[in-house]
Amino acid sequence: MCMTKVSMSHVKKKYDNFILSDINFQAKEKEIIGLIGENGAGKTTLLKSIGGINKIDFGTIKKDFKELGFCFDSIPFPEELNILQLEHVFQNIGINWDTQAFWPYIKALQLPTKTPISNFSKGMKMQLNLCISISHHPDLLLLDEITSGLDPLMRRKVLRLIKKYVDQNDCSVIITTHNLNDVVEICTRFDLLDHGKIILEKSMQNFGPENLEKLFEETVQKAKLGE
Ligand SMILES: Nc1ncnc2c1ncn2[C@@H]1O[C@H](COP(=O)(O)OP(=O)(O)OP(=O)(O)O)[C@@H](O)[C@H]1O
Numbered sequence: 366m367c368m369t370k371v372s373m374s375h376v377k378k379k380y381d382n383f384i385l386s387d388i389n390f391q392a393k394e395k396e397i398i399g400l401i402g403e404n405g406a407g408k409t410t411l412l413k414s415i416g417g418i419n420k421i422d423f424g425t426i427k428k429d430f431k432e433l434g435f436c437f438d439s440i441p442f443p444e445e446l447n448i449l450q451l452e453h454v455f456q457n458i459g460i461n462w463d464t465q466a467f468w469p470y471i472k473a474l475q476l477p478t479k480t481p482i483s484n485f486s487k488g489m490k491m492q493l494n495l496c497i498s499i500s501h502h503p504d505l506l507l508l509d510e511i512t513s514g515l516d517p518l519m520r521r522k523v524l525r526l527i528k529k530y531v532d533q534n535d536c537s538v539i540i541t542t543h544n545l546n547d548v549v550e551i552c553t554r555f556d557l558l559d560h561g562k563i564i565l566e567k568s569m570q571n572f573g574p575e576n577l578e579k580l581f582e583e584t585v586q587k588a589k590l591g592e
Pocket residue numbers: 380381382383402403404405406407408409410411541
């Protein structure tokens with residue numbers, strides 16, 4: 366049976382000038398869900414609501430995951446440390462941490478282990494963030510624009526790593542991205558957001574980047590015209 370990791374029902378989140386409204390959304394085990402939409406559509410707000418980082422104003426979120434992993438744009442660890450030092454800290458703070466899993470990820474992405482993290486590029490920090498997140502063995506992984514700022518080769522490596530993690534674990538992933546190739550390459554489903562609403566949800570069978578872009582444009586255009 367395919368387990369649901371998170372289920373949202375009629376969720377609303379209000380900011381002064383924005384409402385995420387009437388969100389009904391489910392993520393099931395093994396799904397990799399791409400959240401797409403124009404700038405300011407509400408992708409990060411939705412992701413943060415799922416992760417409990419945002420307090421919702423209305424509706425319910427049923428959480429059936431055991432361990433949450435997430436990567437948002439801020440780095441939640443001390444940047445003056447290098448990877449060797451940071452890994453030592455994780456080993457010793459008594460959290461769910463798998464050293465054996467962590468080092469092969471670092472090796473695969475060729476991240477330097479003795480350079481202070483403060484000297485890493487934005488892309489390198491994102492990669493490290495991902496390696497740390499999946500070394501806690503999350504069964505729900507939230508990734509906010511994980512591929513932005515990555516060169517094409519590194520982007521491919523990161524996507525492969527995410528896909529492999531899902532293949533080998535009972536995990537579901539929700540990823541926000543502006544790169545529709547990310548969705549085509551690893552997602553099993555996408556949800557298109559527009560002005561705080563999910564206006565389209567589709568399984569990824571038979572979509573290439575061109576027809577996904579066309580569908581994106583047409584659906585957003587129709588929503589703007591109120592059709
Ligand atoms: N903490 C906040 N306080 C007030 N408004 C916010 C806050 N966070 C986000 N917003 C607003 O909510 C709306 C949706 O923002 P969000 O970051 O979720 O969009 P997004 O789809 O992820 O955009 P992008 O693709 O540009 O990253 C925007 O209008 C933004 O200004």
